[in-house]
Amino acid sequence: MDEQQLIRHALAARERAYAPYSAFRVGSALLDGQGGIHYGCNVENAAYSPTNCAERTALFRAIADGHQPGTFAAIAIAGDTEGPISPCGVCRQVLLELCAPDMPVIMANLKGDIARMTVSGLLPGAFGPNDLLEK
Amino acid sequence: MDEQQLIRHALAARERAYAPYSAFRVGSALLDGQGGIHYGCNVENAAYSPTNCAERTALFRAIADGHQPGTFAAIAIAGDTEGPISPCGVCRQVLLELCAPDMPVIMANLKGDIARMTVSGLLPGAFGPNDLLEK
Amino acid sequence: MDEQQLIRHALAARERAYAPYSAFRVGSALLDGQGGIHYGCNVENAAYSPTNCAERTALFRAIADGHQPGTFAAIAIAGDTEGPISPCGVCRQVLLELCAPDMPVIMANLKGDIARMTVSGLLPGAFGPNDLLEK
Amino acid sequence: MDEQQLIRHALAARERAYAPYSAFRVGSALLDGQGGIHYGCNVENAAYSPTNCAERTALFRAIADGHQPGTFAAIAIAGDTEGPISPCGVCRQVLLELCAPDMPVIMANLKGDIARMTVSGLLPGAFGPNDLLEK
Numbered sequence: 001m002d003e004q005q006l007i008r009h010a011l012a013a014r015e016r017a018y019a020p021y022s023a024f025r026v027g028s029a030l031l032d033g034q035g036g037i038h039y040g041c042n043v044e045n046a047a048y049s050p051t052n053c054a055e056r057t058a059l060f061r062a063i064a065d066g067h068q069p070g071t072f073a074a075i076a077i078a079g080d081t082e083g084p085i086s087p088c089g090v091c092r093q094v095l096l097e098l099c100a101p102d103m104p105v106i107m108a109n110l111k112g113d114i115a116r117m118t119v120s121g122l123l124p125g126a127f128g129p130n131d132l133l134e135k
Numbered sequence: 136m137d138e139q140q141l142i143r144h145a146l147a148a149r150e151r152a153y154a155p156y157s158a159f160r161v162g163s164a165l166l167d168g169q170g171g172i173h174y175g176c177n178v179e180n181a182a183y184s185p186t187n188c189a190e191r192t193a194l195f196r197a198i199a200d201g202h203q204p205g206t207f208a209a210i211a212i213a214g215d216t217e218g219p220i221s222p223c224g225v226c227r228q229v230l231l232e233l234c235a236p237d238m239p240v241i242m243a244n245l246k247g248d249i250a251r252m253t254v255s256g257l258l259p260g261a262f263g264p265n266d267l268l269e270k
Numbered sequence: 271m272d273e274q275q276l277i278r279h280a281l282a283a284r285e286r287a288y289a290p291y292s293a294f295r296v297g298s299a300l301l302d303g304q305g306g307i308h309y310g311c312n313v314e315n316a317a318y319s320p321t322n323c324a325e326r327t328a329l330f331r332a333i334a335d336g337h338q339p340g341t342f343a344a345i346a347i348a349g350d351t352e353g354p355i356s357p358c359g360v361c362r363q364v365l366l367e368l369c370a371p372d373m374p375v376i377m378a379n380l381k382g383d384i385a386r387m388t389v390s391g392l393l394p395g396a397f398g399p400n401d402l403l404e405k
Numbered sequence: 406m407d408e409q410q411l412i413r414h415a416l417a418a419r420e421r422a423y424a425p426y427s428a429f430r431v432g433s434a435l436l437d438g439q440g441g442i443h444y445g446c447n448v449e450n451a452a453y454s455p456t457n458c459a460e461r462t463a464l465f466r467a468i469a470d471g472h473q474p475g476t477f478a479a480i481a482i483a484g485d486t487e488g489p490i491s492p493c494g495v496c497r498q499v500l501l502e503l504c505a506p507d508m509p510v511i512m513a514n515l516k517g518d519i520a521r522m523t524v525s526g527l528l529p530g531a532f533g534p535n536d537l538l539e540k
Contacts (some may be wrong), residue, residue: 020292040199047359049318049358049360051197051319054199060178061195066251085532086531088532094178097181103376127493142294183454186454223451224363224366228358261356286469288468313499316532322457331469363455367450367455
């Protein structure tokens with residue numbers, strides 16, 4: 001699957017966002033190692049902190065379907081931002097936990113702007129599983 | 136679908152939990168208004184707070200697949216607790232946001248114990264969407 | 271300290287809320303076992319999920335000052351709601367972790383309405399430390 | 406205040422961590438613009454996601470005491486990691502919301518290793534307040 005297709009999937013998922021508080025809708029599409037697509041959107045909450053972002057929705061559901069951490073190929077994210085939308089710190093930490101460090105993260109907006117980073121590039125010098133488990 | 140079947144789906148989803156830190160595995164199965172099942176499991180994180188529970192995984196993915204808040208029929212949860220497993224406060228808040236107040240929440244453990252509550256019963260006098268939006 | 275004084279402290283803390291996204295300001299005042307007051311307010315975040323509520327701010331800071339879980343006497347919460355403001359599910363879970371089950375939670379609004387619950391009453395059949403640690 | 410002093414304050418705060426689940430204790434010390442110190446430690450929760458980190462505890466309490474976002478001078482973090490401890494993605498997002506982009510983040514461990522980054526360096530291409538508010 002090429003990058004443009006994955007972005008189109010993220011844009012389709014964005015239509016299903018539940019964002020009554022911010023009206024800020026985000027979609028994501030996670031590509032697994034077998035070519036399957038896992039959709040995510042943001043799901044807000046009146047209490048704010050229980051809100052979940054599009055990227056995490058896609059990652060959590062893929063794990064629940066039996067995919068193993070570290071086996072994903074790419075994720076695309078799409079939102080209505082001035083430049084390409086960027087994942088929040090919570091999502092970066094979940095990407096770090098569940099994806100290979102060099103997995104591409106493809107960021108897009110509604111105007112066709114695109115940016116690309118890797119999972120490890122999003123969290124320089126990250127706190128990760130080894131920090132917790134080595135003790 | 137009867138209660139026992141929904142619990143079996145939750146137990147199956149539990150097998151896919153990602154719980155390297157607590158070794159405490161939880162599964163859930165959400166029944167939508169058309170009889171479809173949405174699976175969830177807990178997905179932990181080395182940083183603890185980005186961890187997601189089984190119930191939320193199931194709810195978020197169902198929204199991402201286009202189901203509307205308030206249209207779900209029931210959810211079952213299963214874990215290895217002494218009594219039937221109970222949802223945490225974060226999940227209760229997400230259930231309140233996305234489910235009808237009288238939706239049944241079916242709680243089970245590995246020994247066959249079962250308990251039942253409703254979404255509104257889990258959060259007496261809850262803070263909810265109206266509290267935020269009426270202002 | 272009487273209930274009315276504790277509510278006034280919560281109202282004072284509310285003035286310092288950081289709520290640029292919801293404009294919904296909440297304050298709290300936690301009374302410790304020695305009669306000390308710990309203030310909290312909500313602190314929002316553009317990414318929504320890292321938002322912290324007033325109740326949790328007060329509880330976390332008291333722990334950081336050396337107070338032990340289970341030694342608190344009461345907490346008051348104040349916000350601009352139609353009825354007395356109620357804690358969200360995340361805060362209820364943190365109250366359960368750090369406070370005695372019968373500790374009073376005093377809920378108020380700007381009009382002088384007051385309601386009272388206990389920590390255990392806020393989360394019937396709660397998931398708590400014993401569920402995790404007994405396994 | 407010099408860097409070594411701020412790290413000593415973070416180490417002192419670490420002693421008050423509540424970490425019954427991970428046994429991983431972290432402390433922080435936030436320096437405000439008037440030279441005051443705000444202590445933080447991690448406060449864990451049986452449900453994992455309501456856990457709060459040391460950095461966030463310090464930041465939230467400073468806001469509750471009336472300090473304005475963007476006025477802080479530095480933060481030190483200390484934990485028992487192989488290299489200097491690094492903030493998780495959730496804390497990075499809260500630092501971004503409440504601190505100036507060039508504020509120093511001083512990371513330490515128990516062996517005397519130290520590393521330094523800035524708030525903006527911790528979240529390259531961050532999602533921030535402008536992304537949400539410009540729409």
